[in-house]
Amino acid sequence: MSVAVTLAPRLAIERIRATKGAGVLDAMAVLAFTVSSWLALTVAGGTWMFFQRWQVEGALSSSQQSGLAVTYVALAGFACALLVIPILGLGGGAARLGARGRVRRLASLRLIGMTSGEVVRISVIETIVQSVVGALLGSAIFVFSLPLWQLLSFQMRPIGIAELLLPWWLWLMVIGALVVLAMASTVLGLRRVTISPLGVARDQTPRRLKRWRLLVVAALVIAFLLYAQFTDIASLIGLVTTVGFLAVVIGSINLVGPWLMQLVARPGARTSNVARLLAARRILDDPRGAWRNVASLAFLGFIAGFVVTMPTTTGDSGPNTFFVHDIQTGVAITLALGLVLAATATLMTQASQVFDRAPESIALDRMGVPATIHLAVRRRLVVVPLAVALGTSVPLGLVLSTVAAVQLESFPVVGVSLLAGTVILGFLLSLGAAEACRPLQDGVLRVQRRRND
Amino acid sequence: MAPAFPPWSTRNMITPSLPRKTLAAHNLSKSYGPVRALADVTFDIPSGQAVAIMGPSGSGKSTLLHCLSGILVPDAGEVSLGGESVSGLKDKHRSLLRRRRFGFVFQDGQLLPELPARENVALPLLLTGIPRNRALKTADEWLGKLGLAGMENRRPGELSGGQAQRIAIARALIHEPEVVFADEPTGALDQATGHEVMQILTATTASSGASLVVVTHDDEVARWCQRLIEIRDAMVHDDQLISRSTR
Numbered sequence: 001m002s003v004a005v006t007l008a009p010r011l012a013i014e015r016i017r018a019t020k021g022a023g024v025l026d027a028m029a030v031l032a033f034t035v036s037s038w039l040a041l042t043v044a045g046g047t048w049m050f051f052q053r054w055q056v057e058g059a060l061s062s063s064q065q066s067g068l069a070v071t072y073v074a075l076a077g078f079a080c081a082l083l084v085i086p087i088l089g090l091g092g093g094a095a096r097l098g099a100r101g102r103v104r105r106l107a108s109l110r111l112i113g114m115t116s117g118e119v120v121r122i123s124v125i126e127t128i129v130q131s132v133v134g135a136l137l138g139s140a141i142f143v144f145s146l147p148l149w150q151l152l153s154f155q156m157r158p159i160g161i162a163e164l165l166l167p168w169w170l171w172l173m174v175i176g177a178l179v180v181l182a183m184a185s186t187v188l189g190l191r192r193v194t195i196s197p198l199g200v201a202r203d204q205t206p207r208r209l210k211r212w213r214l215l216v217v218a219a220l221v222i223a224f225l226l227y228a229q230f231t232d233i234a235s236l237i238g239l240v241t242t243v244g245f246l247a248v249v250i251g252s253i254n255l256v257g258p259w260l261m262q263l264v265a266r267p268g269a270r271t272s273n274v275a276r277l278l279a280a281r282r283i284l285d286d287p288r289g290a291w292r293n294v295a296s297l298a299f300l301g302f303i304a305g306f307v308v309t310m311p312t313t314t315g316d317s318g319p320n321t322f323f324v325h326d327i328q329t330g331v332a333i334t335l336a337l338g339l340v341l342a343a344t345a346t347l348m349t350q351a352s353q354v355f356d357r358a359p360e361s362i363a364l365d366r367m368g369v370p371a372t373i374h375l376a377v378r379r380r381l382v383v384v385p386l387a388v389a390l391g392t393s394v395p396l397g398l399v400l401s402t403v404a405a406v407q408l409e410s411f412p413v414v415g416v417s418l419l420a421g422t423v424i425l426g427f428l429l430s431l432g433a434a435e436a437c438r439p440l441q442d443g444v445l446r447v448q449r450r451r452n453d
Numbered sequence: 454m455a456p457a458f459p460p461w462s463t464r465n466m467i468t469p470s471l472p473r474k475t476l477a478a479h480n481l482s483k484s485y486g487p488v489r490a491l492a493d494v495t496f497d498i499p500s501g502q503a504v505a506i507m508g509p510s511g512s513g514k515s516t517l518l519h520c521l522s523g524i525l526v527p528d529a530g531e532v533s534l535g536g537e538s539v540s541g542l543k544d545k546h547r548s549l550l551r552r553r554r555f556g557f558v559f560q561d562g563q564l565l566p567e568l569p570a571r572e573n574v575a576l577p578l579l580l581t582g583i584p585r586n587r588a589l590k591t592a593d594e595w596l597g598k599l600g601l602a603g604m605e606n607r608r609p610g611e612l613s614g615g616q617a618q619r620i621a622i623a624r625a626l627i628h629e630p631e632v633v634f635a636d637e638p639t640g641a642l643d644q645a646t647g648h649e650v651m652q653i654l655t656a657t658t659a660s661s662g663a664s665l666v667v668v669t670h671d672d673e674v675a676r677w678c679q680r681l682i683e684i685r686d687a688m689v690h691d692d693q694l695i696s697r698s699t700r
Binding site for chain 2: 270271272273274278281282284285359360363364366368369370
């Protein structure tokens with residue numbers, strides 16, 4: 001048996017036993033894998049349900065419902081596509097959790113003579129253990145949460161527990177994809193560190209991002225609006241190309257996001273307020289990272305903005321009333337799951353930073369810097385990027401939704417409620433996640449390691 | 454007569470017109486579970502004196518520094534500054550004391566990596582509410598004094614170990630502390646750079662009138678100080694003045 005296989009579990013067990021530092025991060029990684037598995041299985045279960053209802057003859061009561069069945073599968077697939085990136089992102093993030101600490105630890109193993117291949121294998125084994133434990137816990141939560149879905153109905157029929165249960169091969173595919181992604185993230189993360197040991201801690205003046213990013217996105221938005229104006233969305237080709245173009249525009253937010261982070265943070269770097277200064281400098285230090293932390297919320301903000309104008313009714317006795325109702329429910333579920341993902345990602349990032357920045361925090365504490373400064377910095381590091389993300393994506397979603405050209409008969413209560421709910425919950429959950437790191441920060445400062453005095 | 458401090462000096466906020474004070478340890482004891490780190494340690498450090506605390510690994514010298522600076526509270530005994538208890542203060546007040554009346558130099562600088570040099574140095578002033586422009590002006594003056602003019606906007610990753618440690622010294626002294634604590638300040642440096650850093654550290658603390666407490670295991674480093682306290686098995690084993698010729 002190789003050294004990596006025998007050593008990795010021992011190291012992991014000892015760390016968790018210590019319940020400090022890296023042990024907490026290991027638990028956090030398992031939590032992230034648990035949440036991502038649970039949500040991935042839920043989304044896959046929903047799609048599987050619609051697929052079965054479409055496939056099984058007589059599953060739906062009316063011919064009209066049967067006619068729309070394939071649309072439900074397509075919409076569920078679309079929701080899957082919307083959530084798959086944040087879900088995979090959370091899994092990948094968990095694999096990179098505590099990068100600095102892990103690198104220090106692995107460097108010690110290199111020093112005692114382990115090869116880089118063995119070190120990478122140890123990390124991959126650790127990740128596999130964490131992700132498999134997370135997948136099992138996530139599967140258990142998925143199963144136990146199934147009865148709650150019975151409270152909802154789609155296609156005028158309550159959701160049945162059996163409908164959401166995945167066949168074993170599909171379960172295996174979903175979990176397998178998450179585990180493989182986590183392994184890939186670990187290997188890529190370590191390779192980056194091997195190439196540049198300073199890559200983890202940016203100690204050098206960062207390069208400014210250029211304005212062309214904004215110009216490209218603005219040009220894309222204008223081009224899309226013009227394109228949608230002259231395209232027949234009713235035709236299949238028109239619909240496909242418009243959706244494709246829309247996806248490109250949505251993706252382009254990631255181009256302008258880091259530039260906006262930098263723009264908004266810059267005034268903070270010229271302040272006398274220490275918490276504001278540190279938060280601004282940290283965002284300026286890595287605007288791409290700051291954006292990455294809130295990118296999934298930006299995505300949700302875009303969806304919430306886009307669906308504000310969706311029809312809330314087709315008339316009391318309209319034949320498609322159930323369809324409109326189902327779309328609203330589907331959007332609400334997608335946003336809720338996305339918010340859970342985003343909050344978990346924030347918790348993970350902030351917790352990781354508490355440990356990665358432990359030496360500096362301890363030094364500041366010894367210099368007499370109040371512990372409240374750390375919390376104030378963390379709050380700003382959460383709120384400022386979030387405000388930028390939602391401030392960009394919600395208006396963009398609203399502007400692009402005009403291509404749907406829905407004639408509203410009344411104030412879009414449902415759409416506005418979903419938007420307001422997403423924004424408020426987005427802020428509350430993210431702030432809650434930042435607040436939840438307080439005990440970790442206190443723990444880092446409280447631990448007076450007995451040095452070799 | 455009390456020294457005159459510039460109008461922005463944090464000393465004015467805390468101890469207006471008070472002279473610098475003696476730091477005293479009385480019968481300090483501290484244990485970590487069954488391990489005794491300090492046992493009945495007593496000595497005074499008069500204002501302006503540079504003291505080296507030496508001892509083998511595990512002797513208790515870092516614990517002593519942490520107790521003297523109010524980072525740790527001793528299990529028994531008392532630390533006082535000018536007769537006022539330090540160890541008896543609440544955690545919040547000890548933090549305030551450290552921020553305003555003490556300065557710290559750590560082994561590897563512990564500068565904030567995302568801040569440029571001048572903001573790292575200005576940090577103690579910003580924390581006490583000094584306006585940014587004034588704080589940065591003072592920081593630039595300190596950087597100039599320590600031979601770092603032109604490096605104000607460099608970040609820690611763009612500086613050598615010696616330069617980073619000089620920035621840490623400027624940060625420790627910018628708010629005109631009464632005592633500067635240095636924990637193995639040359640531990641991460643080569644011998645020549647270490648000498649250079651000690652020369653700057655002792656000269657700048659002496660010129661600002663602050664006391665200096667250096668924890669080290671290096672004889673060469675200790676020779677830069679005026680007095681040597683040797684700790685062995687948690688107790689003061691030796692306490693002697695270092696003659697100028699030895700230095």
